[in-house]
Amino acid sequence: KAGVTQTPRYLIKTRGQQVTLSCSPISGHRSVSWYQQTPGQGLQFLFEYFSETQRNKGNFPGRFSGRQFSNSRSEMNVSTLELGDSALYLCASSLTGGSATNEKLFFGSGTQLSVL
Amino acid sequence: AQTVTQSQPEMSVQEAETVTLSCTYDTSENNYYLFWYKQPPSRQMILVIRQEAYKQQNATENRFSVNFQKAAKSFSLKISDSQLGDTAMYFCAFMKQRTASKLTFGTGTRLQVTL
Numbered sequence: 458k459a460g461v462t463q464t465p466r467y468l469i470k471t472r473g474q475q476v477t478l479s480c481s482p483i484s485g486h487r488s489v490s491w492y493q494q495t496p497g498q499g500l501q502f503l504f505e506y507f508s509e510t511q512r513n514k515g516n517f518p519g520r521f522s523g524r525q526f527s528n529s530r531s532e533m534n535v536s537t538l539e540l541g542d543s544a545l546y547l548c549a550s551s552l553t554g555g556s557a558t559n560e561k562l563f564f565g566s567g568t569q570l571s572v573l
Numbered sequence: 574a575q576t577v578t579q580s581q582p583e584m585s586v587q588e589a590e591t592v593t594l595s596c597t598y599d600t601s602e603n604n605y606y607l608f609w610y611k612q613p614p615s616r617q618m619i620l621v622i623r624q625e626a627y628k629q630q631n632a633t634e635n636r637f638s639v640n641f642q643k644a645a646k647s648f649s650l651k652i653s654d655s656q657l658g659d660t661a662m663y664f665c666a667f668m669k670q671r672t673a674s675k676l677t678f679g680t681g682t683r684l685q686v687t688l
Contacts, residue, residue: 490674500664500678513675545616555606555674562674564610564618 459484461550461565469571475536478568482529482550489531490554490562491523494545503546506531507554535570543572575600575667579679586655587687593640594650594682596665602626604670607641609650612681613661621663624648652684660686 462481470476482489490505490513502515506525525531529550535542546569549562576599586592598607609621624632624641631639636656640649652659665679 488674492676499680500666500676502675502677505674513672515675547616547618549618549674551674554672555668555676559623561620561623562676563620566615566617569616 461548461563463546463548463565463568465568466566467569467571469573470538471573472538472540474538475534476538476570478533478535478546478548478570480531480533480548480550480565482531482548483563486550486552486563487529488551488554489525489529490549490551491531491533492547492549493517494547494567495543500547503533505554512554538572540572543570545569575602575605575669575677577665577667577677577679579665579682581682582680583683583685585685585687586652588655588657590655591651591653592655592684594652594663594665594684596648596650596679598646598648598665598667600646600667600669602669606668606670607639607648608666608668608676609637609639609648610664610666610678611659611661612664618664622650655686657686657688660684 488507491503505513509525523533545567547567549564551562555562605626607624611619636653662681666676
């Protein structure tokens with residue numbers, strides 16, 4: 458079974474641009490969540506989607522948005538990029554969101570975004 | 574809000590020895606889940622072990638076990654028979670029940686396994 462796939466692995470953008478990151482969950486998983494990882498702030502939850510609906514959201518500005526398609530693939534968009542948006546963006550998938558008994562969240566290898 | 578604290582930024586252990594990584598958390602919730610994740614240089618977060626707060630029995634997964642002390646809000650990870658492949662960042666994480674994948678992570682402990 459293929460794991461969680463994130464594309465691209467690396468991205469370089471300049472301030473003010475926008476970027477779209479993609480995440481393909483494990484087959485059969487309906488929940489996709491996104492995390493930002495930086496040396497200063499650590500790992501922070503961005504948002505979670507289940508069956509094309511955002512169910513949960515972290516404390517990030519509106520420049521960060523996402524969506525989920527009917528095949529459970531998810532995209533994350535960051536508009537008007539700032540230097541502080543440079544980070545590793547991790548995607549995780551699970552069957553229902555990780556709270557069911559013995560359910561696990563599986564992470565991808567992330568997209569490293571550099572904003573110049 | 575929940576907080577997770579890992580007070581050991583770096584640790585080192587010799588191959589085949591045992592090491593314990595510490596984690597404390599703060600929450601007013603009664604039902605929640607605790608996790609240890611491993612992040613090797615490949616950057617992928619790999620689930621090591623999971624503990625449900627309502628279970629008194631400590632979780633174990635092969636060489637990995639936890640010491641879960643609910644009253645003390647402590648959740649330490651013990652790695653037995655350490656192997657070179659255990660070298661990685663280890664993150665402790667908390668999730669409230671019914672919060673759909675919203676993990677709160679600690680700052681991590683960098684573990685180096687040496688020969």
